[in-house]
Amino acid sequence: MQLALDEARRARDLGEVPVGAVITDGEGRVIARAGNRTIAERDPSAHAEILAIRAAARLLDNERLVGCDLYVTLEPCAMCAAAISFARIARLCFGAADEKMGGVDHGGRFFSQPTCHHRPEVVSGPGAEASAGLLREFFSSRRS
Amino acid sequence: MQLALDEARRARDLGEVPVGAVITDGEGRVIARAGNRTIAERDPSAHAEILAIRAAARLLDNERLVGCDLYVTLEPCAMCAAAISFARIARLCFGAADEKMGGVDHGGRFFSQPTCHHRPEVVSGPGAEASAGLLREFFSSRRS
Numbered sequence: 514m515q516l517a518l519d520e521a522r523r524a525r526d527l528g529e530v531p532v533g534a535v536i537t538d539g540e541g542r543v544i545a546r547a548g549n550r551t552i553a554e555r556d557p558s559a560h561a562e563i564l565a566i567r568a569a570a571r572l573l574d575n576e577r578l579v580g581c582d583l584y585v586t587l588e589p590c591a592m593c594a595a596a597i598s599f600a601r602i603a604r605l606c607f608g609a610a611d612e613k614m615g616g617v618d619h620g621g622r623f624f625s626q627p628t629c630h631h632r633p634e635v636v637s638g639p640g641a642e643a644s645a646g647l648l649r650e651f652f653s654s655r656r657s
Numbered sequence: 658m659q660l661a662l663d664e665a666r667r668a669r670d671l672g673e674v675p676v677g678a679v680i681t682d683g684e685g686r687v688i689a690r691a692g693n694r695t696i697a698e699r700d701p702s703a704h705a706e707i708l709a710i711r712a713a714a715r716l717l718d719n720e721r722l723v724g725c726d727l728y729v730t731l732e733p734c735a736m737c738a739a740a741i742s743f744a745r746i747a748r749l750c751f752g753a754a755d756e757k758m759g760g761v762d763h764g765g766r767f768f769s770q771p772t773c774h775h776r777p778e779v780v781s782g783p784g785a786e787a788s789a790g791l792l793r794e795f796f797s798s799r800r801s
Contacts, residue, residue: 551720554720555714555715555718556710556711557710557714557720557740557743558702558711558743559720566700566702570699570700573699576695576696576698576699590739591738591765595736599695613774616739616765619772620767621735621765621766621770621772623735623765627764628757628765630758
């Protein structure tokens with residue numbers, strides 16, 4: 514989660530919403546890391562999780578990341594939760610909860626739907642305070 | 658929708674699940690078209706809608722496709738519904754309903770959630786029969 518927080522800080526330094534993600538393989542090795550890049554890449558789908566999943570799938574030459582875990586600093590939105598399921602991520606670990614946009618414990622709760630056909634193990638909380646602090650500072654500095 | 662069906666057929670010819678999407682701008686001009694490419698691109702997020710949104714955003718040099726409409730042969734999944742909302746698509750027109758994976762009229766019904774902050778106008782049904790036929794044939798030929 515520390516690496517994911519580093520990616521969130523890099524995103525912030527580029528003027529992006531500070532969210533970062535890391536994917537590890539079955540042996541715990543980091544195989545992909547990414548920060549949010551929706552503005553830089555002019556791509557509304559360029560959330561940290563999607564970019565990390567794309568990079569890992571390219572690396573493994575397989576659109577299914579069987580046995581891989583994903584760490585992300587913020588609760589995934591509905592788009593990312595569905596992509597995590599499609600990628601067959603084994604375990605999702607996220608930091609801060611996202612009441613406004615979250616899709617795991619909020620909104621449509623994708624993993625609890627009958628339209629979800631692979632549910633990762635979900636752990637929430639690690640790094641939540643640091644992640645929420647980054648987001649608070651970012652939005653507060655944008656308002657002022 | 659005929660162009661979206663053409664994209665679905667091209668996807669099928671490549672061994673991909675036959676789904677196609679087209680985006681038009683405020684004047685009704687086609688600015689992006691794409692078919693499903695999850696296998697070819699080794700990318701679980703490479704659904705037709707996401708690829709069309711990425712292409713249109715690159716073309717307009719803006720991650721928000723204000724005033725644009727999206728046509729897709731199948732009900733978008735949760736991932737694509739959320740991306741359509743993030744891209745600020747004005748109007749979504751989809752063909753066949755998707756009871757198994759759909760995220761508009763099924764599952765988490767993304768556009769009806771408080772975590773959805775832009776809801777496109779939604780029209781369903783045009784091209785539904787041709788779209789469902791393509792999907793039926795595809796899955797039936799894969800089983801045999």
